[in-house]
Amino acid sequence: GNSVTQMEGPVTLSEEAFLTINCTYTATGYPSLFWYVQYPGEGLQLLLKATKADDKGSNKGFEATYRKETTSFHLEKGSVQVSDSAVYFCALRRTGNQFYFGTGTSLTVIP
Amino acid sequence: NAGVTQTPKFRILKIGQSMTLQCTQDMNHNYMYWYRQDPGMGLKLIYYSVGAGITDKGEVPNGYNVSRSTTEDFPLRLELAAPSQTSVYFCASSPLDGLGANVLTFGAGSRLTVL
Numbered sequence: 659g660n661s662v663t664q665m666e667g668p669v670t671l672s673e674e675a676f677l678t679i680n681c682t683y684t685a686t687g688y689p690s691l692f693w694y695v696q697y698p699g700e701g702l703q704l705l706l707k708a709t710k711a712d713d714k715g716s717n718k719g720f721e722a723t724y725r726k727e728t729t730s731f732h733l734e735k736g737s738v739q740v741s742d743s744a745v746y747f748c749a750l751r752r753t754g755n756q757f758y759f760g761t762g763t764s765l766t767v768i769p
Numbered sequence: 770n771a772g773v774t775q776t777p778k779f780r781i782l783k784i785g786q787s788m789t790l791q792c793t794q795d796m797n798h799n800y801m802y803w804y805r806q807d808p809g810m811g812l813k814l815i816y817y818s819v820g821a822g823i824t825d826k827g828e829v830p831n832g833y834n835v836s837r838s839t840t841e842d843f844p845l846r847l848e849l850a851a852p853s854q855t856s857v858y859f860c861a862s863s864p865l866d867g868l869g870a871n872v873l874t875f876g877a878g879s880r881l882t883v884l
Contacts, residue, residue: 692872701773701859701875702812747811755800755819755863755871761811 660685664748664760671738671767679733679763681722681748689750691715691724691731696745696762705733705746738767771795775860775876782850782883790845790879792860800863801843802827802873803835805856812859818843850883857881 665680683689690709694702706715711726720735731748748760776791794801799820804812814827818837832854834846843862847854860876 690871694873701877702861702873703875704872707872749873751871756817757802757814757863757873759804759812761809 660689660750660752660756660758662748662750662758662760664746664763666761666763667745668764668766671765673740673767673769674737675767677733677735677738677742677765679746679748679765681731681733681760683729683731683748683750685729685750685752685758687753688726689752691722692749692751692757693720693722693731693733694747694749694759696747698744702747738765740767740769743767773860773862773874773876775858775879777879778877779880780882782847782881784850784852784883786850787846787848788850788881789847790858790860790881792843792845792876793841794843794860794862794874795841796862796864796874797840798862798874799840799865800871801837802861802863803833803843803845804859804861805829806859806878807856815845815858847881852883855881855883 661684692707693705695705696702706717708715708724714723745762773794802817803815813829816835818824858879861873863871
């Protein structure tokens with residue numbers, strides 16, 4: 659079947675620290691992969707995406723690389739800010755527009 | 770451009786009551802979805818629709834019903850509210866499946882409490 663597993667939270671970092679949130683997936687075929695972000699009290703917003711193996715998605719200083727050999731799509735940012743505090747969801751999309759989400763990882767950045 | 774609009778934002782129901790969560794999108798998207806978000810559980814798909822007149826069950830459809838009479842609207846109905854339906858509900862939409870990575874656009878959510 660199709661599923662997404664991401665690292666448990668919550669994660670607490672100091673401002674300017676390096677961030678990694680791990681995400682691995684199980685899927686048949688060649689899914690597209692996404693990171694969504696949810697700020698407090700809001701709906702989910704697309705952060706970045708990758709459609710095929712070795713693609714790198716990037717946005718707002720965040721990056722993730724589609725690794726088919728390890729079925730992973732880890733999210734990274736070199737220097738986090740307080741404004742990055744949010745819940746981050748890894749997701750995959752299969753043919754037929756079916757989306758599968760991980761359980762979310764809560765990030766808190768402290769000054 | 771409003772995107773995906775959900776109403777109400779908050780609602781408290783008594784056990785056994787019924788209600789409808791409204792969802793409207795103005796992007797002419799074919800696909801629409803209803804998810805529920807429970808703490809620590811991520812998002813679970815309740816129902817989805819690939820176009821007007823077509824709906825299908827997701828992972829957790831029990832206790833809910835949907836209809837899709839127009840491209841724009843996709844209401845979610847709770848017939849007999851139960852405490853287990855206390856959750857945050859998100860409506861989302863996506864353009865027609867095709868080449869590239871179609872993206873989900875989410876509404877702001879509806880927080881439902883059943884007491």
